[in-house]
Amino acid sequence: MSIIYVLLSISVLVAIIFFIAFIISVKRGQYDDTYTPSVRMLFEDELVKEEASHLENKENKINSNN
């Protein structure tokens, strides 16, 4: 049953690692602006789509030229 010492120390260690991660993220200001990232996240997808369709159009043009 002395394995419980190992288990306990591991579990406490894991908890502390997450706790440190939380402190670091606060310190870097990740919680200062909680709104903009939620909007920004939606841009990327649309952009890629638009560029893709752009490329497609170009390819179509090239193809039709041939």
Next chain:
Amino acid sequence: MTNCFHCGDPCLDTVIEHKEKAFCCHGCKTVFDILQDSDLGYYYDLDTNPGISPQEIEGKFDFLDNPAIVEKLLEFDNNTTQVVSFLIPSIHCSSCIWVLENLNKLNKAVKTSQVNFPEKTVRITFSCENTTLKELVLLLSRIGYEPYISLENSEKKEKHIDRSLIYKLGVAGFAFGNVMFLSFPEYFEVEEFWLDQFKNMFRWLMFAFSVPVVFYSGRDYFTSAYKGLRSGILNIDVPIAIGIAVLFIRSTMEIIMDWGTGFFDSLTGLIFFLLLGKFFQQKTYSYLSFERDYKSYFPIAVTRLLRNKKSGVREEQAEVYKIQKGDRLLIRNNELLPVDAILIKGNALIDYSFVTGEAEPVSKQSGDKLYAGGKQQNGVLEVEVLKPVEQSYLTQLWSNEVFNKDKTGIFQSLTDSISKRFTVAVLSIAFLSTLFWMVVDPSKAFNVFTAVLIVACPCAIALAAPFTLGNMLRIFGSNKFYLKEASIIEQMAKVDTVIFDKTGTLTTNRKNTITYEGIELTQIERELLTSTLRASNHPLSRSLYAILDKNNIQTLDEFKEEVGKGISASAKNATIKVGSYAFVENTSEKMQIKDTSEKQKKTTVHISSNEQYKGCYVFENEYRNGVSEIFEALGQNKEVIVLSGDNDGEQERLEGLLPDGTQLIFGQKPDDKLEFIKNQQQSGKTVMMVGDGLNDAGALKQSDVGIVISENINVFSPACDGILDATVFKNLVPYIDLSHKGIKVIKWAFLLSLLYNLVGLSFAVTGHLKPVIAAILMPLSSISIVVFTTLATQYISRKLRMDINKQS
């Protein structure tokens, strides 16, 4: 009517058709072209009509050529890369975020740009080898996002964000969770071999988790209690600190002596919940600032004229702080005068709306004294500085001691007043029951003494006010009434005197009521008048033009505008003169005073046709909707006073509008207003000041509750406790009523938490307080208080919310 594709404003005069889209002005069209050319057309897909019409003023950002000023604006500079943060008030939608974060497509030198939407700022990293700060600012202005740069930017503030509460909350929450797990096995008290084997280790682990919670997270309660005791006040933190200390000491003793498991779970939970309450009470509106002074209004730089014998006059962009007495300054159209000065050259038409809230500009002659804070509206001025920026008439107000005082913490909150009686009661119960057990069973005495102090720890009481006020802060916020902090609500409920500023507070800034007095104008005269006004840029001309019929606009044969006097024009043999009485009648100034002493105080525009005097248009301030009702309702149980910086020209009209007995005081200078409020307070009144301009800044600061009325909350308002959107001005009375109801909710919550304390005490006094009971009772009382206050505040504000739903 078509709306502009870019900014969504209705296209009034002309519609510019471009690429099958309609634009209201060339500015909007240009932005559209810039964005299209850089493949940023997606801007218009994100939101409909997201744009802002750009307003570029020639030479406005010339001061960015001065390296000393640029250096002050930069956040970081290593000679190749520079970082700068701009405040851009026009950021308002997701399209704005997108286009500003894609600035690198418009200017290749931009490396990254990041928008903080709630704060309306953008942080740009750029390579300064390829571009300059000025080019960047001009680019932003060209696409409609003009950065707001003011004197405030020149003071490099340490950007210190206090995150300690989040850390403390994090530590407490982390420890609370872990301690709960570790103490769980012992809740059931089963005689089990392995549990007995390891329970010491479990207990010492809990102890280890609790140490940082007590000495770091709970530190503030000890310091606050100590401070309170030193100044002879039993604030709420005293019983809390006693509770924490007793919990920790008793639990530690229990595990050392192997008496039991201790109360570490209750201890960490208590501090966690208390901090949660503190956290909830903070609701910040990051785009609003409640701490502004004149620095956010004033420009960072101004054009200084340097006279040199060899090369003549040279212009230089100088920092405002470096301006000395005797310097010559050049003030362009729409620039703000940052100093007191004497007018040397040019036609001054100064708009003091920043200072007084008075929308109508004043014209000044050469040799007149100009005060800081005025905005030039008509061409270029040359002035000589009388007093540098920090000693000017306006800015001196800020040297008053009231601006150094911290208003919070002076008044005694409801919680503090109850905690005094509470603490005395708890301590006497603790001693009495200990005495009792000393006689009956001395072995239990220590147990009972500590148990009473533990269970009586006023966690729920301490949570009642933060959660109620925090909820109400949010309710007010969603109803366009933005408060600086929760304690303002308590203050608001105590107010017995309400003082209003007149101009800009009771009156609107925009519209004027215009009436005509005199001989009626003929159709031809009216047409000529409209045509004449159309050509003039004077603000009065523009507002008069706006209300007249715009039929048959004629081409004028002759048009002459004399600044500060009036306009003369002729068309088809008819002549017209529009302007001041003296100008229209060709009389001297003295005559004017004699003839129109009555009308002098009012704003008038006189008309004469073919050298024959016709009459005048009288401009009167338009009062906000519901002014009479507000005064009526407030007057029932409060003293209401109007404190105006203006002359008494409007007295009669105000007296007609407001209920009898309302005190009207005119001609008050900013300092007078401050003194007036101080006197009221010294006679025992709790004063609410409702104002708007910088001239009210002192009064707002001195008053117990300073509220600013704002037509546009993105525009800056002076330091205050709360900002009220002008559209909900008539709700002021319901808001004050709501604050009264909020106080009632807190009192009910106190009662509820006292019940929990009584239940807990009955366990404690009889010596039956087990850790598991404390661990159940403490979170239960806290959570039920949170639930109760949330429901109650929602209930009391239901009418307000119903009104909002009706409106929308």
